[in-house]
Amino acid sequence: MSTTLSNQWKQNEKIAIQRAKRLSKNLEKMLFVIYDNEEEQYDIIDEDGLDHLTEEFDLDFDLVAEVG
Numbered sequence: 500m501s502t503t504l505s506n507q508w509k510q511n512e513k514i515a516i517q518r519a520k521r522l523s524k525n526l527e528k529m530l531f532v533i534y535d536n537e538e539e540q541y542d543i544i545d546e547d548g549l550d551h552l553t554e555e556f557d558l559d560f561d562l563v564a565e566v567g
Contacts, residue, residue: 508541509540509541509542510540510541511541512532512534512541512563515532515541515542515543515563515564516532516563516564516566518543519531519532519543519564519566520566522543523566523567526545528545528546528567529545529546529565529566529567530543530544530545530565530566530567531543531544531545531546531548531549531562531563531564531565531566532562532563532564532565532566533549533552533560533561533562533563534560534561534563535558535559535560536559536560536561537558537559541563549562
């Protein structure tokens with residue numbers, strides 16, 4: 500699989516949310532889909548990651564979805 504295909508979810512909100520739902524179910528934990536405005540891509544993080552981003556860094560991001 501090419502890197503472009505494996506990272507396609509980082510460019511598409513619907514695909515990122517679907518991926519987060521699958522991961523959340525497999526990991527049995529709450530996950531968040533964010534859009535990183537600086538990197539211009541979606542990312543999936545857990546609650547600890549979200550706390551870390553909001554408390555430790557001044558990251559320019561939008562919370563897109565909460566799944567779990």
